Ligand SMILES: O=C(O)[C@H](O)COP(=O)(O)O
Ligand SMILES: [Mn+2]
């Protein structure tokens with residue numbers, strides 16, 4: 159049984175502590191590409207000057223990624239914030255399991271998948287994000303698995319490639335296609351194996367929906383990968399080039415689905431007896447396609463006859479639901495989350511966001527577990543299914559209405575919320591909309607501050623990683639902004655490597671909070687900060703609180 163100790167310095171505020179995660183709102187380094195700076199943000203500006211303000215690391219090893227060249231992301235960010243500690247995550251763990259050979263060892267799930275296709279002379283399929291963004295997947299992992307499959311006697315492999323452009327530059331698909339074609343040429347060269355791409359499409363068009371926002375994406379993915387139904391091409395390169403000619407300006411993430419044909423037939427439908435690996439390590443966008451492969455009954459769409467395959471995920475995606483049944487790498491054992499501690503102390507908690515980030519504040523925040531603790535209430539505001547550049551306010555106003563009511567009701571001592579705008583609109587690359595998105599967050603922050611003033615609550619405001627603060631491509635060598643042929647800045651849709659703000663505002667002053675020096679502080683310190691402000695002693699192994707009280 160875990161236990162949270164009351165602080166002897168401060169009994170906690172009269173009103174609630176409200177943790178606001180401004181998804182994708184970092185602190186930019188280049189004013190021209192920083193659309194947080196360029197937005198009108200009177201509330202953030204005021205907080206910067208009048209509240210406790212510091213900067214936190216939100217990328218690389220500070221959030222459990224393999225190295226400091228890795229940008230932050232929502233999974234590792236919300237895990238760190240909610241769990242108060244830094245755990246090595248999918249990107250690092252899969253890399254290590256491959257390097258040590260543990261992933262392929264005798265008795266492993268990998269061995270079961272390989273044995274299945276060898277025994278049945280069937281096909282080993284790989285579905286996943288065709289990327290080296292290290293957010294959901296890494297192409298290095300796919301290439302390692304294909305090499306190992308060849309060594310172990312797998313004759314036929316098919317790859318179903320979800321084109322990225324969201325964790326990597328927006329129209330970079332052909333760079334990955336070229337790299338992978340060269341890899342396939344090499345691996346197929348001695349004629350002993352037949353490995354090729356069978357289908358694919360843009361990741362925001364097929365397969366990788368999350369949080370039940372749009373199951374039609376999964377339906378299209380199923381038709382494409384499993385049934386091999388759809389528009390046909392002879393190569394992935396031909397598909398990408400054709401779609402771009404037909405729709406100039408289309409981003410990779412939105413590319414339509416495609417099926418590859420060889421000798422007039424689809425190259426790789428998924429059929430009875432095959433093995434299937436979903437090679438993304440991150441869970442949010444893996445859970446729905448996993449359900450489509452695993453569930454006996456599926457109500458979300460008509461799958462037709464489900465092929466009888468051996469299915470595995472790269473990792474376990476949900477520790478509470480034990481999904482998927484088979485997985486290649488064990489995720490970090492994340493225990494004693496802030497939600498669990500608060501629940502053990504009887505502290506009432508509200509978690510809220512709109513659909514696109516709802517699981518971030520619940521499932522990710524609680525360490526990739528979908529179970530709810532006793533004192534938690536979860537509230538989801540339905541997201542619109544529209545291009546977010548057309549509706550940059552998203553549901554920020556609606557989320558805030560509920561939060562303000564929750565603050566004023568006195569029903570919750572701790573409220574946590576995520577405003578998706580900076581991130582979701584940031585991923586579109588449309589900078590005029592990004593500005594409006596950040597302004598919507600700022601305006602709603604103002605309403606939350608007003609409610610906290612009325613109730614003597616405390617605001618903790620931060621972000622999980624940057625995005626809107628870095629909207630143009632940077633030259634990796636010089637760090638300067640890249641220009642396209644017309645001399646314009648090149649738009650960027652991925653997250654940034656920038657730090658994020660951390661703000662503590664206690665309008666009544668009851669906590670007598672002051673900042674303490676936490677060397678190399680990262681966003682994991684937000685958990686201990688919230689616990690301190692609620693009047694508790696943070697657990698000894700949590701990353702240090704940013705404030706002292708009393
Ligand atoms: O899944 C996504 O939308 C992107 O790959 C990463 O964005 P997120 O980490 O902010 O969700
Ligand atoms: Mn995020």
Ligand SMILES: [Mn+2]
Pocket residue numbers: 182232581582585625653
């Ligand atoms: Mn994002």
